[in-house]
Amino acid sequence: MTVLPDIDPYAMRDLETRSCLVQGQELVILRHDDHWYVYLNSCPHLGIPLNFIADDFLDLDRQHFICANHGALFRYEDGLCISGPCSGQRLRQFPCVVDAGRLHVDMLDL
């Protein structure tokens, strides 16, 4: 497990997204209630980052991740694309746990 630097999981607000660089890869972190979700910041459509603006990954309703490039929408619970050019594909998700106030992510198969 890798401890995410500069991320205090309990300091994140509900439905706040953050990005974090780990092992040369940019991750997207979202908190919802007391659940955290971690994904690779790479759209399955073209393999490019989802966002144009730093730490800005949600649609206007804050219900889904959105790819700023072509508007694909992804469920933040499991990364499934429900609308857009990569519908049916998923964001790459990493298991994570909060322990001792830090967010730990399993990136072993990256």
Ligand code: FES
């Ligand atoms: S690159 Fe994300 S929808 Fe096209």
